[in-house]
Amino acid sequence: MEVITMELIKADVTVIGGGIAGLCAAIAAARQGLQVSLINDRPVLGGNASSEVRVHINGSAYLGKSPSYYAREGGLVEELKLKIFHYNPLYNKKLMLSLSDTVLLDMVYAEPNIALYLNTCVHETGMENGRIAWVEGLQLASERKFRFESRTYIDCSGDGVVGFQAGAHFRWGREAKHEYNETLAPEVADHYTMGDTILFQARDVEYAVPFKRPGFAYDITKLPFFDSIRKGLNHRAFPRKINGLGGLWWLEYGGHMDIITNNEDIALELRKLVYGIWDYIKNSGEFDDVDNLILDYVCPIPGKRESRRFIGNHMLSQNDLIDKPHFEDAVSVGGWYMDLHAAKGIYDDGPATAWNFVPGLYNIPFRSLFSQNIPNLMFAGRNISATHVAFGSTRVMATCGCMGQAVGTAASLCLKYEVDPADIAHAHMEELQALLLRDGQTIVGLKEELDPYFADGLSVSASSQRNYENLNPTEAIPLDQGVCLVLPIQTSVGDSVQISIKNSSEHTETLHVKLLGGDRKENYIPTSLLKEYNVAIAAGHDGWITLDLGCVKPADDKIYIVLEGTESLAVYGNEEKITGAVSFLYRPEEPSKLKKLGKSICFKDVLPAQNMYNPENVVNGYSRPYGLPNGWISERTEGREWLELSLASPKSLDEIHLVFNSQLDLEHFDDPIEPLMQDYDVTLTFEDGTEKGISIRGNYQTLNKHRVDAQHVTRIRIDFCATYGSPYHEVFAVKLFAPSNDMRGQVKS
Template structure:
């Protein structure tokens, strides 16, 4: 029994904690920052004001994680973000292919709690801070509502990943809210006042059919006149979750201090929409449906954007500016929404794509005037227009991983964030590449990788692609289809393909390439041939009498003709894709991007893959084999297809594919890293959308590692991750290492992007 009485005011319990890095905000960006830093030995305190992690991708909001892949609806091939985020998404696909948001919560939480270097504070909101001088944060103060405890958190470095930028705001960091004028940065897409300067919040709901009649009595605050929503005629019973992204409001209000007011308006709309579905009589199928879940907090899109040493602009996205200090990339469309949201007469979004991914410089990830404050998540240094692309969660998390590595380097050399970029940029980029973070125009030059010292690197076989064999199944040409193929510099091979014409007709076949070698937008026509076909099946020989200028992808493009059918193959090969000129309205892809006015974006066609199990390669034969899968690709420092496949691929006929590294004299190996193909073209949406496989079909699941005495030193079964790190219990002294691999399946050959070996743990 406790009895207590004092006449004075009581004070709360106070706890002081010290770390190398305090991360404020436990959304996806904060999680990826904290875990990545912790794995590098940085002591981290992660402060989250909600009871769970994930922010907008948590079960509280239930937005899918997306970034440069854009639902496979743009021309950004193999563009899924790497590093820890890739690991999280693959883990979710393996454990949670049905996209249950509650399971995704557990995956994020597990990634954090298994790290001994992280102290996690949930339900803990930062509300104050102290500074050691005008430019330096000394500590932040936070309150946990669940244990009535005040925390004072000290660190030499802080990351603000809080969404609204609470730490940056309190510290006096320079920030912006709202849209810049067209004149400030020369951004032609900058919105005017009628469109609005801020994106609003959204709340979603889930529904389900319970198989029996269910009534719904709306709460008194529900919207009663559904016609207040201009798009009410598009309401249906099939959409739920983040497919209801257009239930948006608040862009005309203060999206920070009026969030509660915005939330109530969104609840009003949500329950009004459900009332319309249940009780209007327009949806008889809804009689047995019930409202399963409604969000209790809104998913925020926009509030403060903080100023770094560089502000990313529209031109950087569209022109794909090349930065010396690139540490992350984006690729989502420039996606702006009318400020009136659900009540607007305008379309719910206004999306414009670039022709490929764009780099984001390190200078966008730290405050220009608070010298120990990193920026992560949607608050990074970008204009309102550029923010329309950088704001999405996968892009946010990817950049936050760069912040984590920068914090590690800052700790290592006792420097501030700006000095990391000024003095240790190469090391920052190298460390990012080593954890699987793809950086446009950068290659890993790892002097510590013992593979570069190997006397001999050999393979049991290498794929020489002379044919993509037919399966006996044909696809029609209701839409244009193109086969992406990597070609060596020089004379192009003759291509033979069987076509089936339903009647006498003509078929246009065109050879295209991308105007930029690292893009996958087929915007340059090299040659076009028209073939006269007779009814029935026939073989045609495609001869492009052209010299290919450089090692790069070509597009063998078959123009739309519903009377013609093309053969498909069951074989899937790393770095080989078929793409289709179809539409994907979810990302404003209508086959071709055609701005009707000068808004600073390009006109081009969309040629995108279909999701598996569709999207098979076209069957064809090559007069000269395509030989772009050689073993030296393992040493080129690129871990995904870009302008070429960048992978070693074994021959289909090789029943036991293997690789061997041999050194002149014995070396000491403590760690081995392997980079597998987990299909960076697949977006792996974490919720709502079902993933067709638990393991990506290109990924090597089973492999063995042997020493120079042919002794088994490591075996892996059931791999599903991109980056495998093998840390040996005892250092291995050996003159050679042999890797015995299994083909992922009969239709997919074994492929590997990179091998790295180290004398000590990296």
């Protein structure tokens, strides 16, 4: 009888789990030069975002409704989302998801430092002196057995299989309210988690197709929840259009059980429900236009929300998400609402979920990403050190990916200094944060200081600069519902601004003006009333008026101008987008939850004058709006525009990084990302007058890195040739890195 031989695989770091968290951890580590073993127990990468499970990669942008507005994550998550969109624009309609699998595989295969082991299940973890010494995996189809050895292990398996086998401390279920002083927690702790969901796909085949319910499936008309879903109660409502339906997130089950031990029982129950629901849709006669629909796909495995959560040196809680304390070891961001699903899922009498407000982006500390008792274990994804309540926000995949990038990068410092993650938190956080920022990671409040080597005597110029105004009124927006124009300002005070108003009535109308301010630069949340007054708008008036501001710049660098009136009053707007200055509907009962207006309110002549889109902004250390827009924007043009950086003396230049505007207010994309730079040229001028050029065509990424390995550089010029539709050319940051810099650029808050 042939015995399966154990194959020994040695690497610098072993990552368990090929979902979005594990993918980002592996790529981050590999790009820092580490040899990586990436183990995934499924045939495809992506975890819940794969073609097997088919959940969208959501995150801190909260479906484009984040109160931080410019909230989508940066870094590797941004890279992979834009790559998926570029190669698969139908992804957001849950079509052609196999192509998305290919994109993720392509990202891994592009990294020579990653050895990928698909269909490999980790079944045993070996310990020596309280540390993980190895993990063993079995690849059933190939009948191969592996032992993986490395200095550091990163558990991104979701259920925390390696951490559990290693004896890492973990939590399960809901903490009691008193444990972390969380208002959303239950009075008494329990073992309830969130349940699983099996998604499915409906498709129109353009001819009638009958459906017969299989014998194992339920007749859902006889189940206790039927009246609730038929009436659309408790969030459990059918969409109006069934064609293209990508499943029902609320078709959930199992949180009241052991979600791991009872995995197969839960999956079977969900299949009974899916086919029973489809029988009801097809055969009840209560749905229109379903004769030609087929059940095109039913996910073979459930999408799992929650199971084990490991205990780190900090347990992230509800109060961390709401109050946002300063974390010296902040390494990534979140921002999804605390989305707490009913434990019994569809069988629960209450709402399917409770959407609990999170006031914009918050930071996640590194101490929540490594084990309290296993020194060489880190984790990222839905198994991090967070309470059940905080987990309701951190569990979404884009947030998980940012945490993955953080721990993958941290693994490189563990190797560099031959230390464990806790030592990185204690002694090397500034270096870790600098590495993360360099690679596009967002950490609220941190900026990259330009290396003094380049900064001394640097001058930045541009072909043109957009004025801080939004002219050309094209649409009258009635003021019977209040609207809000948010104006970032640079100066210490704001004096006045002009807006365009129309009074369609035959008598004078009253425009009520409120000026509000906020207290956090990352947010678009007004928190205090600065002043309010009325303006009489004469009958028939149609044109510009001056609004008195007369206020000191608020802590968040923004003045919120709320306009309220009657149906006869309207403020003019247009379709133009102007970074930083955005417009909302105003709901006085919920001022912290501004809703996008969908139009931009016109304004001009802000006084004092604001030099808002100065080309020097590209080296101010920020790579996205934070209080101020923090970018250069050209005038409206159909021609070429340029930025130029002139150095005081010849410099050695290792890399240039360019950060473009990819509409960070959106979660997903259905149309071209218009302001993104598509074509551009970079020209280096040397001390002797010679030049070296780089030509980029068809860019689709936010962060573009160019390795130049050049000496005696005196000038860097970037010529912009084409966007994806915007008449403005926009750049958030130009980063310069010297050879052997060893992170000389400082991180500052």
